[in-house]
Amino acid sequence: MLDEQRATIGRLGVDARIIGVVTRRHGRVYSPRGVDATMVADMVERGDCIGSPGASATPRSPGSAAAFIRDVTARRAAAARQGRLVVIETTPLDIARGQPAIGHVRAALDGGAHVITANKGPAAFAYRSLARAAERANRRFLFEGAVMDGVPIFNLVRETLPAVTITGFRGVVNSTTNYILTAMERGERFDAALASMQRAGIAEADPSFDVDGWDAAAKTAALANVLLDARLTPASVGREGIADITPQRIAAARAAGCRVKLIASAERRGGTVRARVCPVNVPADDLLAGLEGQQNAIVFQTDLLSEIAIVQRGSGLTQTAYALLSDLVAIGRPTGSVRRQGHP
């Protein structure tokens, strides 16, 4: 996407070159003059090691990804000092501790780089301390992709609702469970719906992460920590999954003019923030009841604007990639310039 959108981001005054890639199982590559992203992606696709001879100056060098980040930020110390170094972090979430993503974010900031992650862990487990570290380093710590892919949530609040106080939110933030609940309304069985999500590559082989509400709880913690100044972790979010939802409950909800949705919500009341994820019978005329299949939405309660909702109607890898790109543009875009909106 970076290559595809180079002209677009160029018009915004942003230019970027990939100088290093580190993977869990496919090696690493460092090349100050620029890594060919398409070639690297093709190699990973084929199962090759990206650090194989010819492709890299540091083939198969050992050590963790954090060590690689420390190494590269040290080599590029001048660029780091000028705020021109960005680390993009896309490890999967470890729901117990938020690692290794948190360590990667720290290593990046310690090395003077801005950091972008699509991982929910850093904001869900360690938002406050990482945000402080970023502030001290005068670097950005962005994570738009952590919730609803590239649909602006964190950027929406930060950039466009500066004087508004968010007092709470409720939303549908997990696609797998929403798809299963929608399928069950059509008469499909839980297992069949889950299996078709797995075949489509949307649900994990181990479905408990989605089905038991952990993914939604991690997103809820991240949202509450950032938008409501809470100090939650995924485990401190009240959580009930959809594994026990029966066809009878779905039918009874229908009969009562409702739809069963896995609702993530949080609310600030005075000094405390209460957050939870649980199946709710949502009245049919509620915005959240209307979300089919993989659609997601969050309704924000605010002090000055009453309620605002933002809705995602399609998701996928492109949207996740865009989340990273939009954060990159937020970092690289010249500030204070006056720019006309509109098409190229």
Next chain:
Amino acid sequence: MLDEQRATIGRLGVDARIIGVVTRRHGRVYSPRGVDATMVADMVERGDCIGSPGASATPRSPGSAAAFIRDVTARRAAAARQGRLVVIETTPLDIARGQPAIGHVRAALDGGAHVITANKGPAAFAYRSLARAAERANRRFLFEGAVMDGVPIFNLVRETLPAVTITGFRGVVNSTTNYILTAMERGERFDAALASMQRAGIAEADPSFDVDGWDAAAKTAALANVLLDARLTPASVGREGIADITPQRIAAARAAGCRVKLIASAERRGGTVRARVCPVNVPADDLLAGLEGQQNAIVFQTDLLSEIAIVQRGSGLTQTAYALLSDLVAIGRPTGSVRRQGHP
């Protein structure tokens, strides 16, 4: 609101003082050391002239509002040169030509001031030339309040979707007509629903502006000009109002699983943008069908993010005031600073 939110915007690095107010029928006041906004609002409320002795250095001075803007920007030329002068424009829309708002915007930019308007006219009639004028002057021309009050639309796209191309949109953007259509579904008559909107101060005494779709057409032109790089005016938007909607049509739509909504839409196809406002039978499971009463929403079609929708669930004067405040913050906020999100 500026006084009420002074602490909040102060934390964002924004401070502002009102130095002049000009009204159509209640005089004008200029006071470089600061105008007491609450006192001025109270005087207008009572029907007093705000330029009465003791309140102002230039009581009852004659001339148009544009002349007042030219006068004040000239007196405050030093502040203007430093980019510290902002003109906030809140005249009602003249649907034929977009004046006097366009003239006010030009006078402000000519005087070196940034300009904020809640009026749809400037963006609906003259977006391109005013945006160019602002660019040349290195000043901002903002109008978040023109569509859906303070809910971020233009700021949303500009600030959070920088690399996304909007290819079209559809939405419900006029509250009066949506309220009437909702009331008719409950069996109310068109006239009774309209009268209750008028009593609530939401519909104008002359309802044709809303009912015939002109308000929605002006918003559609503004959205299309800004987001789709169109060159429309309200008159070039295909337009059909709701005056001819019968209870029979509403009932027939219901029977077919639909709701009648006044839909504003535009689409870019190659070099041309087609825009229209007309009543549409929207399937009940469509997000736009679920909007009750005064709720508004816009669904954007994008290249990279599929569809995104933003929904406003409450509107009123507070929301309009917030639109102006959020634009003021966008102008005054120090750029390039790293700020942690969260509550005060």
